[in-house]
Amino acid sequence: MFQQPRSITLGLALSLAVALPALADRAVSERLDVDPNDSIEINNVAGSIIVRGWNRDEVSVEGTVGDDVEAVTVESRGSRIVVDVELPRETSRRRRELSADLEIMVPMTSRIEASTVSASQSASDLMGIVELETVSGSIELEGRPESVDVSSVSGTVMIDVETETVDASTVSGKLELRGTIRSVKASSVSGRIDLGTEGSEEVDVESVSAPIVIDHALSAAPDLSASSHSGSITLRLDRDASAEIDASSQSGRITNDLGPAAEERRYGSGASLSFTLGRGDGRIDLETFSGSVRIEER
Numbered sequence: 679m680f681q682q683p684r685s686i687t688l689g690l691a692l693s694l695a696v697a698l699p700a701l702a703d704r705a706v707s708e709r710l711d712v713d714p715n716d717s718i719e720i721n722n723v724a725g726s727i728i729v730r731g732w733n734r735d736e737v738s739v740e741g742t743v744g745d746d747v748e749a750v751t752v753e754s755r756g757s758r759i760v761v762d763v764e765l766p767r768e769t770s771r772r773r774r775e776l777s778a779d780l781e782i783m784v785p786m787t788s789r790i791e792a793s794t795v796s797a798s799q800s801a802s803d804l805m806g807i808v809e810l811e812t813v814s815g816s817i818e819l820e821g822r823p824e825s826v827d828v829s830s831v832s833g834t835v836m837i838d839v840e841t842e843t844v845d846a847s848t849v850s851g852k853l854e855l856r857g858t859i860r861s862v863k864a865s866s867v868s869g870r871i872d873l874g875t876e877g878s879e880e881v882d883v884e885s886v887s888a889p890i891v892i893d894h895a896l897s898a899a900p901d902l903s904a905s906s907h908s909g910s911i912t913l914r915l916d917r918d919a920s921a922e923i924d925a926s927s928q929s930g931r932i933t934n935d936l937g938p939a940a941e942e943r944r945y946g947s948g949a950s951l952s953f954t955l956g957r958g959d960g961r962i963d964l965e966t967f968s969g970s971v972r973i974e975e976r
Contacts, residue, residue, distance in 0.1 A: 703775070708739040708752045712759050714785035720761045720792040725777035727794065731786025731803035731821070737761065738783040744775030759788075798833075820857075832869075878902075885909045889969075893976060896921070900960035910969040913962070914976045920956030925964040925971045932971040940971075 712718075714735050720727060725743075737759055739752055748764040763778045777797070784790065789807045792799055798815045801808060808823040816834045819826065826844040828835055830851045837844060838856040846853055848869040855864060855873050861880040864871050866888045873883060874893045881902040883890050890904050893914040900921060904911050910930070915921075917936060925932050925940065929947040932940035940951040951971075964971050 703742045706750045710752045717789040718759045722763045722797045723795045725779045726798045728781045729801040741780035743778040746775040902962045905965045908968045914974045921960035921962045922958045923962045925951040929968045930970040934973045
C-alpha cells in the first residue's frame with residue numbers, strides 16, 4: 679500500500695490549520711421596523727458595507743462577520759437607527775478576524791450616515807440625504823439622492839448621481855464625479871479630481887498638488903471656479919458654451935484651444951488669459967500657482 683510521506687501529511691495539516699479561521703466567519707441576520715423618515719447611522723471598521731434603498735419601512739442587515747466580532751446590532755434610538763459592528767474593547771495580537779461584510783437594506787427616503795475605517799462602501803437607490811466617510815476604504819455611490827456629502831482620507835471616491843448638491847473631499851484618494859448635479863464642491867490635497875457632470879450651475883474645485891480634469895457640459899450661465907497650488911488644471915468645454923473665462927498661472931503655461939492665446943509675462947514666468955466664449959452668460963475662473971492650465975474642446 680502507498681504510504682503518504684510524513685512531510686506532505688504535515689504540510690497538509692498546516693494548510694488546513696491556516697484555512698480554518700476563514701471557515702470561522704459566521705452569518706448575521708437582523709431586521710427592525712422603522713419610520714421611513716428616521717436617520718440611519720452605519721458604523722463598520724473593516725470589510726465592506728453595501729447599502730440599498732427599498733420600498734419597505736424596515737432595515738435589514740445580512741452578511742458575515744469575522745470570528746472575533748462580538749455582534750452586529752440594529753437599535754432604535756428615538757428617530758435614529760444605529761447599525762453597529764461591535765468589536766472587543768481589548769484587541770490582542772491573536773484577534774485579527776474583525777471584519778464584517780454586510781448588505782443593508784433601508785427605506786429609500788431615509789437619511790443615511792455611514793462611517794468606516796478600511797471597509798469599502800457601496801450605496802445605491804437612495805433618495806434622502808446621503809453622508810459617507812471613510813479613512814482608507816473606497817466609496818461608490820449612484821442613484822438620485824437628495825444631496826451628497828462624502829469624505830475620504832486615502833480611499834477612492836466614485837460618484838454617479840442625479841442630485842441638487844454634492845460636497846466631496848479626499849486627502850490622497852482619487853475623486854471622480856459623474857451625473858447631473860446642480861451644485862458641485864470638490865477638494866483634494868494630492869488625489870486626482872476628475873469631474874464629468876452635466877448641467878451644473880455652480881462648480882467649485884480645489885486641490886493642493888493634484889491634477890484637476892473638468893470634462894463638463896455646463897448650464898446656460900455657469901459659475902465655475904477651479905484652483906490648485908501645484909497641480910495642473912484641464913477644462914474641456916463645448917464650443918457653444920457661453921461664459922467669461924479668466925485663467926492665470928504664476929509659473930506654469932496656459933494653452934487655449936477655444937480662443938486667443940494666453941499672454942506670457944514680460945518679466946519672469948507665468949501667464950494670464952481673459953476672453954469671452956459665446957455670449958459670455960456665465961463665469962469661469964481657473965487659477966494655479968505652479969501648475970499648467972489647458973482649455974480644450976469637448
